[in-house]
Amino acid sequence: QSVLTQPPSVSAAPGQRVTISCSGSSSNIGNNYVSWYRQLPGTAPKLLIYDSNKRPSGIPDRFSGSTSGTSATLGITGLQTGDEADYYCETWDSSLSAVVFGGGTKLTVL
Amino acid sequence: EVQLLESGGGLVQPGGSLRLSCAASGFTFSSFAMAWIRQAPGKGLDYVSIISDRGDSTYNADSVKGRFTSSRDNSKNTLYLQMYGLRAEDTALYYCAKYVAGTPTPAFDCWGQGTLVTVSS
Numbered sequence: 001q002s003v004l005t006q007p008p009s010v011s012a013a014p015g016q017r018v019t020i021s022c023s024g025s026s027s028n029i030g031n032n033y034v035s036w037y038r039q040l041p042g043t044a045p046k047l048l049i050y051d052s053n054k055r056p057s058g059i060p061d062r063f064s065g066s067t068s069g070t071s072a073t074l075g076i077t078g079l080q081t082g083d084e085a086d087y088y089c090e091t092w093d094s095s096l097s098a099v100v101f102g103g104g105t106k107l108t109v110l
Numbered sequence: 111e112v113q114l115l116e117s118g119g120g121l122v123q124p125g126g127s128l129r130l131s132c133a134a135s136g137f138t139f140s141s142f143a144m145a146w147i148r149q150a151p152g153k154g155l156d157y158v159s160i161i162s163d164r165g166d167s168t169y170n171a172d173s174v175k176g177r178f179t180s181s182r183d184n185s186k187n188t189l190y191l192q193m194y195g196l197r198a199e200d201t202a203l204y205y206c207a208k209y210v211a212g213t214p215t216p217a218f219d220c221w222g223q224g225t226l227v228t229v230s231s
Contacts (some may be wrong), residue, residue: 003155033215037155044224045155050210050217089154092215098171099145099157099216 002087003028004102011108016059016079017066022072022089028100036065036070039086039104048087049074081109112136114206114218119225126196128184130225132189132206135221140164140184143209145218146191148202148227156202159191160216174200196229203227 005023024032033052037045047056049065052072062073072089083101089102118130122210126147132144159180161171168180177195189206203226209217 010119012159016124033217035215039155039219044205044221045218046221047217047219050219051213051215056210056219086154089127090155090217096172099147099160100155104154108205 001050002103003093003096003100004091004104006087006105007107008080008103009016009106012079013110014079014081017075017077018079020087020089020107020108021075022102024070024091024100026070026095027095028070028091029067029072031094032072034067035073035090036063036072037088038083039088039092041085045088050082060085075107076107079109083107086110112208114208114220114222116204116206116222116225119204119227120128121228121230122196123231124197126230127131127192127194128196128227129193130204130206130227132191132222133162134187134189134206134208137208139182139187142211143213143216144180144182144189145207145216146178146180146189146204147218147221148200148204148205149224150199150202158204174201191219193227196227198229200225 036049039045053065161180165182203224208215208220
């Protein structure tokens, strides 16, 4: 069971907006920044968001991140079929002194 | 171009040992902390270890403490993961990943393609 809780799946139509939630606690999301990764089938994860709301070079502004209290949210606008993938949140847990990941959310673009 | 290339995976019996390597190129390896992250078949991402840029500090997941040790040779631009006492639950694709510069919370902006470790008799 993951320290961070994500919905197993979400879906939306092409062109629409979707959000993926990540719920934690005061020892992780509540006091540390959050990162988000996308993993296409058969490939390594790719960083989409770090420091809760910053995008690495090359990541389009369709992807956004936010936090509120002990939860984080990844937003994706203008959905494309190529966005179908697994999405993971990640942060540091100060009590565990360890990196923690969410269980992953499978995004389906209908 | 930043590249990470893992090697050393394979089939090992329960209780056995294995050493993984990760060859880095395209960036100043000695300036970045690095991590090992694994993924069991069909499962999510699972943190294993972080090592500081100079190799003088490591943080391991509870599940591997006392069994796995990460190290690095900055003169060879190579990261290592020495694994002892392997268990069936250690079966996974092992990724090495580069820490994002300047962020207070771990984030990883470059990942290798992974090397598969299978623990089975």
